[in-house]
Amino acid sequence: xxxxxxxxxxxxxxxxxxRQQQMKTKEMSAKGKLEYFWDYYKVHTIVAILxxxxxxxxxxxxxxxxxxxxxxxxxxxxxxxxDGLESAFSEYAxxxxxxxxxxxxxxxxxxxxxxxxxxxxxxxxxxxxxxIGDLDTVVFNSELFNNYAGNEMxxxxxxxxxxxxxxxxxxxxxxxxxxEVAAEREDVDVEEALAEKGAADDETRQxxxxxxxxxxxxxxxxxxxxxxxxxMEESPFAEKSGAYSGxxxxxxxxxxxxxxxxxKQFLExxxxxxxxxxxxxxxxxGF
Numbered sequence: 001x002x003x004x005x006x007x008x009x010x011x012x013x014x015x016x017x018x019r020q021q022q023m024k025t026k027e028m029s030a031k032g033k034l035e036y037f038w039d040y041y042k043v044h045t046i047v048a049i050l051x052x053x054x055x056x057x058x059x060x061x062x063x064x065x066x067x068x069x070x071x072x073x074x075x076x077x078x079x080x081x082x083d084g085l086e087s088a089f090s091e092y093a094x095x096x097x098x099x100x101x102x103x104x105x106x107x108x109x110x111x112x113x114x115x116x117x118x119x120x121x122x123x124x125x126x127x128x129x130x131x132i133g134d135l136d137t138v139v140f141n142s143e144l145f146n147n148y149a150g151n152e153m154x155x156x157x158x159x160x161x162x163x164x165x166x167x168x169x170x171x172x173x174x175x176x177x178x179x180e181v182a183a184e185r186e187d188v189d190v191e192e193a194l195a196e197k198g199a200a201d202d203e204t205r206q207x208x209x210x211x212x213x214x215x216x217x218x219x220x221x222x223x224x225x226x227x228x229x230x231x232m233e234e235s236p237f238a239e240k241s242g243a244y245s246g247x248x249x250x251x252x253x254x255x256x257x258x259x260x261x262x263x264k265q266f267l268e269x270x271x272x273x274x275x276x277x278x279x280x281x282x283x284x285x286g287f
Contacts, residue, residue, distance in 0.1 A: 069100035070262045071129070074139040075110050077243040082106035084280035092275070093265040106243070106282075112147055113205070136257040137266055142213040142248035145174065145229055149216070150181040154228040154252035160260050166227070174229030174250050177222035213248055228252060230267065237270035240277035 070089070074080065085104040090097050110122050129135040130153065140148065148154070157166060157173070166173075219225030232238050232249040243249075251270070253263050269275065 066099065066101040068103055068134055068259075069095050069097075070102045070104075070136055070259060070266065071134050072103075072137045072139070072263075072266060073105040073108055073126070073129075073135065074243070075108055075144055076141050076247065077106045077139070077241075078245065079282050080106040080241055080243040081280045081282040084282070088275060088280065089266060089269050092269050092272070093262060095262070110144060112143060130254055130256050133256045133258055135254045136259050137251065137253055137263045139232060139244075139249050139251050139270075141244060142250055143209045145250040145252065146209070146212050146216070149174070149176050149228055149252075153255055155255050155257070155260070157227040157230075157253070160253050160264065165264075169230050172231045172234070173219075173227040174216050174231055174252075175219045175222060175225045175227055176216065177224060178226045179223040232270065235271045236273040236275065237277050240275075241281060243281075 070093075074082075074085075082104045085106060086102050089095070089104065090102045095102050108122060109118075110126075111119055126135075157169075161169070216229075217231070219227075229250045229252045232251050233244065235249075238244050238249055251267060253260055257263060
């Protein structure tokens, strides 16, 4: 036998396997061939179908995704329907909902004391939406607003509102002392601050939050007062919806927002006493 000739019994890998399978199925009926294929290739087939399905879903979502024409998060709101707010505000502001998306998140919670993995993920998502410029406004309970107000998260309201508009909100403005904030930014020990916050009992902590919140209601005594938020506890939204019962909600324009005019409309919407915010309560949502 020459070197080029191969023994008929010599195994030639995949080629022989294919030939053997062809021999097995040659005399089978169409039904038999289908059953044979399913027995040997059902796992591969299922995986392939799933890959194609999820790829198609991803492509569809990317192709049909709409840009935002407004994006707001109402943190720690209780039993509030984001869909109801979106619909009512879109109509109120005359937003184009066919080509763009108005997104109002009223289901996200965030705690500074427990700070679970959920809270960590929420903060990461918040920072991401701010960095890419998606987020326009937020409503925080005062503890959260106190925490983030000194981190340049919010716009100076004097850059968003005219002097006349600012005067409308003069009794509800939330101030920070820029000189104090700058000093704290240099000297603060984050780990020590969090340890102190966690060590305080609930009653003491609530009292500290109240005192800190009230300190931001007046510019008197501040070296360089800057208005960065609007207290919302007396707004028709807060009173009618009860979403922040027992809390002090504060509204702020996010520093990277490119849709501040729409944000101003949303602020006016939340203070419009003709809006039936009571109808936007979601009794199925527990917070």
